[in-house]
Amino acid sequence: MSNFGFPHLRVVNPFEQSWREARSAVGAAPVLADAEEFNSVAESVADCTLVVGTTASRDRELQHALKTPAEASAPIHEALGVGRVAILFGSEKRGLSNDDLSHCHWLLRIPTRAEHGSMNLGQAVAVCLYELARERDNPLAQTTLPPRAAAAELERITAILAESLIASGYTEPGAAAATEEKVRRLVRRLDLSATDAELVLGMMRKILWKLRHAGRSAGL
């Protein structure tokens, strides 16, 4: 809840001892400290204009419309524009009772494998709230790729790599032009950022220098 910015926790008839001893995750203390306790589902959702139940069952509750979190997101956001919305989770073991469900406008079910439908409560809450936060203005959506290397830089890498391949004996005699073209295509496919291009150029320059220098030494 704290991760995704949902500060209002309400609990209905919690098991006293567990509730008193409950510890929040690091950073989430305010959610637990500000939690409100109620004696019935009816009281806990009294000020809400939309009450969404959650279920692991595919077909038990045919009286209710069943939405995936993705389908639920738009109507929940709409409702949040005009009032409060409750998302109701049952206990880990038994889920929501028929009486609990009778307070719900519709139900939300996380699509899971048919063979393993029941989810851990904390994980189910995380998935539902993630989905609701997913469509909020997302600062990460503005993430941009680092600037790409200019063609001139790629051509410098191409030339030095081609020369290194000749100096190392990789390039067959007479195949210099064909190898250079192969290298040119390869270097473009790498889609280097400007920073990486500079890094690669520095490495390849040193390697070529050594190949030539060592060659000359050996030749003496």
Add this chain to the structure above:
Amino acid sequence: MSNFGFPHLRVVNPFEQSWREARSAVGAAPVLADAEEFNSVAESVADCTLVVGTTASRDRELQHALKTPAEASAPIHEALGVGRVAILFGSEKRGLSNDDLSHCHWLLRIPTRAEHGSMNLGQAVAVCLYELARERDNPLAQTTLPPRAAAAELERITAILAESLIASGYTEPGAAAATEEKVRRLVRRLDLSATDAELVLGMMRKILWKLRHAGRSAGL
């Protein structure tokens, strides 16, 4: 993992006692029973063509592209069309180390409140896998890229390039480990296809051989 249909759990150097005593959620026993244990991140991802790291940090790893789960879904599904994909999670307390991150092609971050970025591990896994299952019938998933290189192949290129940089004098004395990490990250950013990886490996092998051979000749 079991809820969303991801059966393959791999663990790297688990804390022995906790691991032996680990109990799965009801219905998820096969995931735990079939889990594979590895001694290093490199071994655990050796057969994967895409390795996605996870982080709670917004800005620590600027060397890596950072995607939301929603943005990550299409490229992960594309990669699944041609090979295996690893999603790497760190320990609950410390997350992934810089060395762990150096094995990753890019990073995934779940958008959370700035004030509470760090998530419970199980909840983070649930959110990521929910998102991947959410788009399963996504038409984008059918786009095909040439098969990417497996991590073991990238690690071979990393090793040979790192050795070449030492042999050429590029690597400062005492900086071999730092340079190798830099090279490992660079090689992952190149996003090589399997074919290009083979090509690069052939070139780098010949260059390294020459660097060493020439060095020895010069020394005689």
